[in-house]
Amino acid sequence: MISETQPIENTSLFKKIKSINIINQIVIAIILGVLLAVVAPDTAKSLSMLGSLFVNALKAVAPILVLILVASSIANQKANSDANLKPIVGLYLLGTITAALVAVGMSFIFPVHLTLDLAGAVANPPKGLSEVLTTLAFKVVDNPINALATGNFIGILAWGLGLGFALKKGSDSTKVMVHDFAEAVSSIVKIVIRFAPLGILGLVANTIATTGFSALGEFSHLVLVLLSSMLIIALVVNPIIVFVIMRKNPYPLVLTCLKESGITAFFTRSSAANIPVNMELCKKLDLHEDTYSVSIPLGATVNMAGAAITITVLTLAAANSLQIEVDFGTAILLSVIAAVSACGASGVAGGSLLLIPLACGLFGINSDIAMQVVAIGFIIGVIQDSAETALNSSTDVVFTAAASHHITKNL
Secondary structure, X not given: OHHHHHHHHHHHHHHXXXXXXXXXXXXXXXXXXXXXXXXXXXXXXXXXXXXXXHHHHHHHHHHHHHHHHHXXXXXXXXXXXXXXXXXXXXXXHHHHXXXXXXXXXXXXXXXXXXXXXXXXXXXXXXXXXXXXHHHHHHHHOOOHHHHHHHOOHHHHHHHHHHHHHHHOOOOHHHHHHHHHHHHHHHHHHHXXXXXXXXXXXXXXXXXXXXXXXXXXXXXXXXXXXXXXXXXXXXXXXXHHHHHHHHOOOOHHHHHHHHHHHHHHHHHHOOOOOOHHHHHHXXXXXXXXXXXXXXXXXXXXXXXXXXXXHHHHHHHHHHHHHOOOOOOHHHHHXXXXXXXXXXXXXXXXXXXXXXXXXXXXXXXXXXXXXXXXXXXXXXXXXXXXXXXXXXXXXXXXXXXXXXXXXXXXXXX
């Protein structure tokens, strides 16, 4: 009798754990990690293996994810000549690049340093913008197999772009296959991320047990820089852009979008899941359906101001932690790369974090260090990813409405 009921009980327990939202699981893991580090520091240190396994799993899936997602996204883009998308796409790109620039400024004013395991760390920082561009050029033309094996994310991005544009001319069946392959890789990433609570438990427990509570201060500083940058974009930069286009007070539109789109996106943590909310809001704002029916789904993919901020701030934090001096020209180049990377961010929760190694490659930071930064990103993702999604999704409607007003006015 016991042997028959035990599997049922275990299955029931597993289902209960699985039913808990992953954000709540991560919060529980952080609390347990801190408590364990205080009560039993030796045991906490022994859990470092969980954190290492999680970091290595991220390291394994990130390169192939970037290659396939970028190629699939470009190959499956559909042209729509009747939707008047050019001004909206232009605003998406402008907003994303501006967000990365704001993140650079905030990182220079309030530099973030992180406690990382630097044993065996490899970093070959460039000595100037010319060396950065030279290194960048050689990384772009790297052998794709070598790029995947060594974690050369710039080379991977270049091959993803090249394959994507080449496959645009392929048959529909080929495009479907590439899309299905991208979905399969994303599914594997989702499985890895499902184990994030265990990895974070190990990382937090070992970090607090080894360094004390100073690490929590680092995390809070990092979160403040991220959130401040996102608030500047949402409440200062976006309104300025909207005012330039509409020539009237932008705040009624901006605040309406934050209230009706941003709040729901904050809790769903998915721009894709928030598409129906944004479509309904566009209808309420009396925008042209032919335009927003295309621009809103497109924005969920390419309008990634929050992701650009996350990639920029965490990459510069990695550079600061390795005492790499970053000049202004290199920082501007990082902004552009962060913006391009953000436009290819994965649709899974925390997808932008997996593109941090691409930007880190600009400074010669190897994937071992970059993935530690990614893991820290997952620890603060309880707040960071929610705020990032709220900014991304609400901005989709803000820019669609602003550009639609401009289009209507000039018809």
